[in-house]
Amino acid sequence: MSPVESLPEPWAGVRDRFRHRGLRWTPQRRTVVEVLAATDGHVTGAELLSRCRDRDPQTIPSTVYRTLDVLEELGLVRHGHGADGREEFHVSPGAEHGHLYCADCGQTWEIRAPQADAIVGAFWKADGFEVDLSHVTVVGRCADCAGAAGG
Amino acid sequence: MSPVESLPEPWAGVRDRFRHRGLRWTPQRRTVVEVLAATDGHVTGAELLSRCRDRDPQTIPSTVYRTLDVLEELGLVRHGHGADGREEFHVSPGAEHGHLYCADCGQTWEIRAPQADAIVGAFWKADGFEVDLSHVTVVGRCADCAGAAGG
DNA sequence: CAGGCTATTGCAACCTGTTGCAGTAGCAAG
DNA sequence: CTTGCTACTGCAACAGGTTGCAATAGCCTG
Numbered sequence: 001m002s003p004v005e006s007l008p009e010p011w012a013g014v015r016d017r018f019r020h021r022g023l024r025w026t027p028q029r030r031t032v033v034e035v036l037a038a039t040d041g042h043v044t045g046a047e048l049l050s051r052c053r054d055r056d057p058q059t060i061p062s063t064v065y066r067t068l069d070v071l072e073e074l075g076l077v078r079h080g081h082g083a084d085g086r087e088e089f090h091v092s093p094g095a096e097h098g099h100l101y102c103a104d105c106g107q108t109w110e111i112r113a114p115q116a117d118a119i120v121g122a123f124w125k126a127d128g129f130e131v132d133l134s135h136v137t138v139v140g141r142c143a144d145c146a147g148a149a150g151g
Numbered sequence: 152m153s154p155v156e157s158l159p160e161p162w163a164g165v166r167d168r169f170r171h172r173g174l175r176w177t178p179q180r181r182t183v184v185e186v187l188a189a190t191d192g193h194v195t196g197a198e199l200l201s202r203c204r205d206r207d208p209q210t211i212p213s214t215v216y217r218t219l220d221v222l223e224e225l226g227l228v229r230h231g232h233g234a235d236g237r238e239e240f241h242v243s244p245g246a247e248h249g250h251l252y253c254a255d256c257g258q259t260w261e262i263r264a265p266q267a268d269a270i271v272g273a274f275w276k277a278d279g280f281e282v283d284l285s286h287v288t289v290v291g292r293c294a295d296c297a298g299a300a301g302g
Numbered sequence: 303c304a305g306g307c308t309a310t311t312g313c314a315a316c317c318t319g320t321t322g323c324a325g326t327a328g329c330a331a332g
Numbered sequence: 333c334t335t336g337c338t339a340c341t342g343c344a345a346c347a348g349g350t351t352g353c354a355a356t357a358g359c360c361t362g
Contacts, residue, residue, distance in 0.1 A: 022339080143280060213350070
């Protein structure tokens with residue numbers, strides 16, 4: 001389907017980036033990378049694991065999670081935590097962004113630039129704190145649910 | 152040590168609040184409440200469980216977590232998630248607040264009013280979204296670590 | 303004080319991740 | 333192609349939480 005050589009965008013040269021760092025390119029890592037390349041946006045750890053198992057039923061959890069750690073060091077994915085604290089991975093770090101989660105209806109949205117800037121700016125100006133936006137999940141109640149519940 | 156009747160501040164009338172709602176006051180719940188009354192600030196779920204076990208070695212995890220759910224419905228505690236996604240409970244909801252966590256040095260701070268307002272305000276104005284601040288943990292790098300690492 | 307309704311408990315199994323360790327297998331060098 | 337270093341893998345056990353279910357026990361009523 002998608003041989004390593006023809007992986008899209010940021011994934012094209014992964015194999016070599018691994019090797020240059022003294023890391024090894026294994027079938028298991030290839031599976032994880034292929035799954036990620038076929039994913040856009042977000043995935044939970046569990047979902048990712050399950051997709052890897054679709055390709056290779058032998059896939060072991062610890063291997064997947066450890067591979068994700070390595071990919072994060074290389075800057076190819078970033079992890080955050082959903083509203084329930086579960087891990088969530090962001091693919092294509094191009095647009096770093098956080099999430100907004102409605103505790104009532106369960107919908108999620110990406111945090112848009114103006115609000116993102118408000119957050120990052122507030123902490124930067126006041127504390128010199130550099131916010132890692134991709135790690136942020138803001139929980140609350142969306143306009144629709146607030147209206148329905150008669151906030 | 153601390154008979155139910157003499158529990159401090161918001162805990163004094165818990166027993167009756169339970170009963171009015173058709174909920175039951177059990178020894179297990181009493182243990183959890185007593186532990187919470189002796190706690191200020193934050194606790195992780197695991198820490199809470201362990202303190203309950205100090206009082207009653209028979210304490211079962213699911214009972215503690217379910218009791219916490221009930222107490223949250225009553226507004227006596229609120230839960231959020233630490234930087235690693237683990238549960239964290241805030242006691243005395245008086246001052247609802249989120250947390251700032253430095254991924255480098257592991258320190259945490261409470262989010263202060265100006266930044267809190269910036270966050271809440273940004274989402275409220277733009278989206279009509281009501282942020283649950285107590286559920287927010289903002290991860291990033293504090294000024295000291297950013298300086299040390301040479302930004 | 304006894305009886306009955308049903309909210310809770312305790313248990314056991316499961317879910318998402320993490321960790322230590324011994325054996326396996328990439329990969330670079332010869 | 334063989335060798336050897338050591339980065340990975342797979343496993344098994346653990347940690348923090350959650351869930352379904354049968355049995356227990358609060359609490360209201362008479």
